[in-house]
Amino acid sequence: MENKSLVSINDYTKEEYQKILDLAEEFEVRTTQKILENYVVATLFFEPSTRTRLSFESAASRLGAKVIGFTDSASTSVKKGESLKDTILTVSKYSDIIVMRHPREGSAKYASEVSPVPIINAGDGSNQHPTQTLLDLYSIRKTQGSLDNKEVAFVGDLKFGRTVHSLVIALCSFNTTFHLVSPVELKLPSYVKKHIKESNLTYYQYTDLSDVIPKVDILYMTRIQRERFSDPIEYEKVKNSYILKNNMLNNSKDNLKILHPLPRVNEITEDVDSNPKAYYFQQAQNGVYVRQALLTTILGAK
Amino acid sequence: MKNIPRKELKVSAIENGTVIDHIPSENVFQVVKMLNLKNIGSQITVGINLESKKFGKKGILKVSDIYFEIEEINKIALVAPSATLIEIKDYEVISKKNISIPNEIMKFVKCFNPNCITNHENITTKFNVIKEEGEEVKLHCTYCDKITKKENITFI
Numbered sequence: 293m294e295n296k297s298l299v300s301i302n303d304y305t306k307e308e309y310q311k312i313l314d315l316a317e318e319f320e321v322r323t324t325q326k327i328l329e330n331y332v333v334a335t336l337f338f339e340p341s342t343r344t345r346l347s348f349e350s351a352a353s354r355l356g357a358k359v360i361g362f363t364d365s366a367s368t369s370v371k372k373g374e375s376l377k378d379t380i381l382t383v384s385k386y387s388d389i390i391v392m393r394h395p396r397e398g399s400a401k402y403a404s405e406v407s408p409v410p411i412i413n414a415g416d417g418s419n420q421h422p423t424q425t426l427l428d429l430y431s432i433r434k435t436q437g438s439l440d441n442k443e444v445a446f447v448g449d450l451k452f453g454r455t456v457h458s459l460v461i462a463l464c465s466f467n468t469t470f471h472l473v474s475p476v477e478l479k480l481p482s483y484v485k486k487h488i489k490e491s492n493l494t495y496y497q498y499t500d501l502s503d504v505i506p507k508v509d510i511l512y513m514t515r516i517q518r519e520r521f522s523d524p525i526e527y528e529k530v531k532n533s534y535i536l537k538n539n540m541l542n543n544s545k546d547n548l549k550i551l552h553p554l555p556r557v558n559e560i561t562e563d564v565d566s567n568p569k570a571y572y573f574q575q576a577q578n579g580v581y582v583r584q585a586l587l588t589t590i591l592g593a594k
Numbered sequence: 595m596k597n598i599p600r601k602e603l604k605v606s607a608i609e610n611g612t613v614i615d616h617i618p619s620e621n622v623f624q625v626v627k628m629l630n631l632k633n634i635g636s637q638i639t640v641g642i643n644l645e646s647k648k649f650g651k652k653g654i655l656k657v658s659d660i661y662f663e664i665e666e667i668n669k670i671a672l673v674a675p676s677a678t679l680i681e682i683k684d685y686e687v688i689s690k691k692n693i694s695i696p697n698e699i700m701k702f703v704k705c706f707n708p709n710c711i712t713n714h715e716n717i718t719t720k721f722n723v724i725k726e727e728g729e730e731v732k733l734h735c736t737y738c739d740k741i742t743k744k745e746n747i748t749f750i
């Protein structure tokens with residue numbers, strides 16, 4: 293994995309993700325370790341994503357690395373018409389690794405082809421966001437003891453949520469049973485279901501959230517956006533059906549944990565936050581450990 | 595020469611080189627472009643809307659003094675799936691091959707995804723060709739991971 297870009301979650305084998313997760317555990321125990329003091333990490337955010345950028349910058353800072361970059365392409369030479377290739381080639385002269393977020397699909401793959409330094413994809417359009425998948429896997433493994441044989445429910449927008457697609461595909465290596473809860477219009481796309489079938493695993497589809505809660509170890513919530521519906525009346529009909537409230541958790545398993553990629557709008561009510569089964573803020577925190585593990589592994593410092 | 599059937603005279607015979615037969619007439623110029631024939635300097639004869647028993651109307655290209663690698667010629671399979679490659683030496687046919695769709699297509703095809711990076715930067719497109727039993731071929735963009743179906747294929 294040393295010196296190798298991370299563009300897609302499929303770039304890593306099951307054993308490789310496990311290695312990253314093991315290392316992330318070490319960083320959770322001892323977060324501040326100045327092992328990247330001689331390195332410069334560039335964070336190039338061609339579109340804003342404050343949460344992801346801060347998480348990477350926090351990871352790099354806790355390892356002692358210097359961070360350079362931009363937070364929005366509006367303020368850079370990109371706006372003046374510089375090609376992505378030129379931006380990457382230039383920044384690679386100033387840094388040892390580039391973390392990038394870009395609105396176009398395939399941009400990170402292309403950057404990894406032209407860049408002399410490794411690239412970490414922090415989201416390319418609606419395509420891939422592999423560090424989110426790694427932190428989701430970390431959160432499941434940490435709270436459930438292992439990744440194997442879990443009952444996992446995905447709730448909300450399963451059609452457009454790339455976070456969901458990548459995580460479902462990654463979990464196909466761990467004998468997961470999938471419970472898919474969504475409005476009919478926002479069902480999981482067939483190419484993702486195909487992965488489940490080809491792995492000889494089972495999935496169940498539901499339109500009602502309450503049925504599924506008692507069955508599962510992980511409840512992965514996502515936001516349903518109005519603009520995803522072709523018919524606004526459809527949105528009005530379903531918008532309140534996928535909101536998780538604390539009293540719905542009464543019959544849930546003791547080991548249940550609730551995950552959410554954040555930001556949340558109203559799909560988890562605030563009374564859930566104090567329930568020990570709510571795990572979404574720790575999940576975000578885990579992102580820092582996972583990104584520390586990635587930076588050090590790719591830079592060959594650990 | 596007088597014994598050559600009338601049909602053959604529609605496009606003159608070549609002494610040495612390659613004949614690409616059974617090209618759909620409307621795609622002949624796309625094939626010329628894909629094989630970069632404009633720039634090779636050889637004598638080229640183009641036939642369009644010729645009669646064909648199998649296809650009704652067909653196109654044909656006769657390229658003097660040039661022999662193609664089958665891998666190179668295979669890329670035209672997207673626009674001329676039933677084309678035949680005929681190699682000629684001293685007016686004799688020395689080989690006849692059917693072309694087949696390659697596993698990978700570089701350049702020529704545009705990714706159907708408007709938000710794909712290849713549609714916004716100067717990048718050579720690259721697709722894996724997906725061939726499934728009983729289905730039209732599909733192109734999987736190696737950059738954005740999206741699929742371009744046969745009916746959505748546009749050439750660059």
Ligand SMILES: [Zn+2]
Binds near residue numbers: 735
């Ligand atoms: Zn593409």
